[in-house]
Amino acid sequence: xxxxxxxxxxxxxxxxxxxxxxxxxxxxxxxxxxxxxxxxxxxxxxxxxxxxxxxxxxxxxxxxxxxxxxxxxxxxxxxxxxxxxxxxxxxxxxxxxxxxxxxxxxxxxxxxxxxxxxxxxxxxxxxxxxxxxxxxxxxxxxxxxxxxxxxxxxxxxxxxxxxxxxxxxxxxxxxxxxxxxxxxxxxxxxxxxxxxxxxxxxxxxxxxxxxxxxxxxxxxxxxxxxxxxxxxxxxxxxxxxxxxxxxxxxxxxxxxxxxxxxxxxxxxxxxxxxxxxxxxxxxxxxxxxxxxxxxxxxxxxxxxxxxxxxxxxxxxxxxxxxxxxxxxxxxxxxxxxxxxxxxxxxxxxxxxxx
Amino acid sequence: xxxxxxxxxxxxxxxxxxxxxxxxxxxxxxxxxxxxxxxxxxxxxxxxxxxxxxxxxxxxxxxxxxxxxxxxxxxxxxxxxxxxxxxxxxxxxxxxxxxxxxxxxxxxxxxxxxxxxxxxxxxxxxxxxx
Numbered sequence: 001x002x003x004x005x006x007x008x009x010x011x012x013x014x015x016x017x018x019x020x021x022x023x024x025x026x027x028x029x030x031x032x033x034x035x036x037x038x039x040x041x042x043x044x045x046x047x048x049x050x051x052x053x054x055x056x057x058x059x060x061x062x063x064x065x066x067x068x069x070x071x072x073x074x075x076x077x078x079x080x081x082x083x084x085x086x087x088x089x090x091x092x093x094x095x096x097x098x099x100x101x102x103x104x105x106x107x108x109x110x111x112x113x114x115x116x117x118x119x120x121x122x123x124x125x126x127x128x129x130x131x132x133x134x135x136x137x138x139x140x141x142x143x144x145x146x147x148x149x150x151x152x153x154x155x156x157x158x159x160x161x162x163x164x165x166x167x168x169x170x171x172x173x174x175x176x177x178x179x180x181x182x183x184x185x186x187x188x189x190x191x192x193x194x195x196x197x198x199x200x201x202x203x204x205x206x207x208x209x210x211x212x213x214x215x216x217x218x219x220x221x222x223x224x225x226x227x228x229x230x231x232x233x234x235x236x237x238x239x240x241x242x243x244x245x246x247x248x249x250x251x252x253x254x255x256x257x258x259x260x261x262x263x264x265x266x267x268x269x270x271x272x273x274x275x276x277x278x279x280x281x282x283x284x285x286x287x288x289x290x291x292x293x294x295x296x297x298x299x300x301x302x303x304x305x306x307x308x309x310x311x312x313x314x315x316x317x318x319x320x321x322x323x324x325x326x327x328x329x330x331x332x333x334x335x336x337x338x339x340x341x342x343x344x345x346x347x348x349x350x351x352x353x354x
Numbered sequence: 355x356x357x358x359x360x361x362x363x364x365x366x367x368x369x370x371x372x373x374x375x376x377x378x379x380x381x382x383x384x385x386x387x388x389x390x391x392x393x394x395x396x397x398x399x400x401x402x403x404x405x406x407x408x409x410x411x412x413x414x415x416x417x418x419x420x421x422x423x424x425x426x427x428x429x430x431x432x433x434x435x436x437x438x439x440x441x442x443x444x445x446x447x448x449x450x451x452x453x454x455x456x457x458x459x460x461x462x463x464x465x466x467x468x469x470x471x472x473x474x475x476x477x478x479x480x481x482x483x484x
Contacts, residue, residue, distance in 0.1 A: 093375075102368035105375035112379045135386040143379045241397055241408040253397075255408050 013300035042153035057087035104150030218333030302329035421465035
C-alpha cells in the first residue's frame with residue numbers, strides 16, 4: 001500500500017475515533033448528529049485531491065458502520081448517502097470557491113446536505129412523513145454544530161500535525177475478524193425475512209434471538225439506543241393517527257393503528273441492527289484494494305491509546321493520534337460460533353413458521 | 355496582544371461565502387418550519403358505537419365500521435370520505451356529500467356511524483352519538 005493510501009486510512013481512522021465518541025453522547029433521536037466525525041474531513045479538505053477525499057469519505061462511512069454494527073441494516077443507506085452527499089458538497093464548494101470559503105462555510109453546507117438527505121431517507125425508510133416534524137430541530141442543531149466544527153477545523157489546520165507523519169514506513173496493523181460463512185449467510189437471509197415480516201409476534205421472537213446471537217458473537221448489547229429508537233417512533237406516531245382512538249392529549253391523539261405501526265417498525269429496525277451487529281463480526285474477507293484499506297483503517301482505530309496530557313491541547317491530541325501508527329490493535333472478543341448459528345436457525349424458523 | 359486564532363478565524367476573503375452558506379442554511383430551517391407537511395393535516399373522525407377511529411384524509415383506504423345492524427363501509431379516496439354501503443334501509447347515507455378537509459359530515463344514524471373532520475390543532479368534535 002502506498003504512503004498516500006496509508007495516510008488516507010490514518011485520517012479515516014481518526015474519523016472513526018470521533019464517531020465512536022459521538023456514539024457515547026445520548027440523543028433524543030437516533031440520527032440526530034453533531035457530525036464530530038466530519039472534523040478530519042474539514043481539516044484535509046484542501047490538502048486531499050478529489051479521489052483521495054472521496055475514498056476517505058467512503059472509508060469513514062463504511063468503517064463507522066462496522067463499528068456501530070449497522071453495516072448490514074438500512075441505517076447504513078442513510079449514513080452512506082448522507083455522508084457521501086456532505087463530502088461531495090464540501091469538496092465541491094471548496095474547490096469551486098478556491099480560497100474564498102473557509103471550513104466554516106464548507107462545514108455548514110455539508111451538514112445541510114447530509115441532514116436533508118438523511119431526513120428524506122428516514123421518511124422513506126423508517127419513520128414515514130412524520131419525521132419532518134423534527135426537521136427544524138435537526139437542521140438547527142446541524143447548523144450550530146457545523147459552525148463550531150468549521151472553526152475547530154481551521155484552528156487545527158494552523159497548529160495540527162496529523163498529516164506530517166511519515167507514512168512510508170511502519171508496519172500496517174490490520175483489523176482482526178472471525179469470518180464464518182454459515183452463520184453469516186443465515187443472518188443475511190434473516191435480514192431479508194425481517195424486512196418482509198409484518199406481524200409483531202415473530203418480530204419479537206427474532207428480536208430476542210438476535211440479541212442473544214449478538215451477545216454470543218462477542219458484541220455488547222446497547223439497550224439505550226434501542227429504547228431511544230423505540231420511543232422516538234412512538235412519539236412521532238402521534239402525528240399520524242390511524243385507527244381506533246385510545247386517548248387524546250390536547251390536540252394529539254393516540255390511536256391503536258399508529259401505536260401498532262410504530263412498534264412493528266421499531267422492533268423491525270432494532271432486530272435488523274442486531275442481526276447486522278453479528279454479521280459485522282462474522283463477515284468474510286473481501287478481496288480488493290478498498291477492503292484492505294478498510295481493514296487498515298479499522299486496524300489503526302483499534303490501536304489508538306490516549307496519552308498523558310503534555311503541552312497544548314492540539315499537541316496532546318496529536319500525541320494521542322500518533323499512537324495508532326506504532327501500537328498494536330486490540331483484538332475483539334472471539335464469537336461462539338455454535339451458539340450463534342443455533343440462535344440464527346431459531347430466529348429464521350420463527351420468521352418462516354409464523 | 356495577539357488574540358488566539360480560535361476566537362477569530364474569520365478572514366475578510368472568506369467572509370462573503372461563509373455568511374452566505376449560513377444564510378442558506380437558516381433559510382432552509384425557516385422553510386421547514388413553514389412548510390411542515392404534517393402540521394395542518396386533516397383527519398377523518400369516525401364515530402361508531404364501539405369507539406372513535408381516526409385516519410388521515412390524505413391516504414386512500416377502505417374501513418369497515420361495526421354497528422348494531424352490521425358493517426358500514428367507509429371509503430377515503432382523493433381526500434374525500436364517504437359511506438359506500440351500510441346495512442340500513444334507506445341507504446341515504448351513501449348519497450350524502452362527502453367529508454373533505456373543509457368540513458361536512460356524513461352519518462348513518464341507524465347503524466350509529468358518524469364521519470366528521472378533525473384538523474390537528476383544533477379541539478375535539480362535539481359528541482353527537484346516542
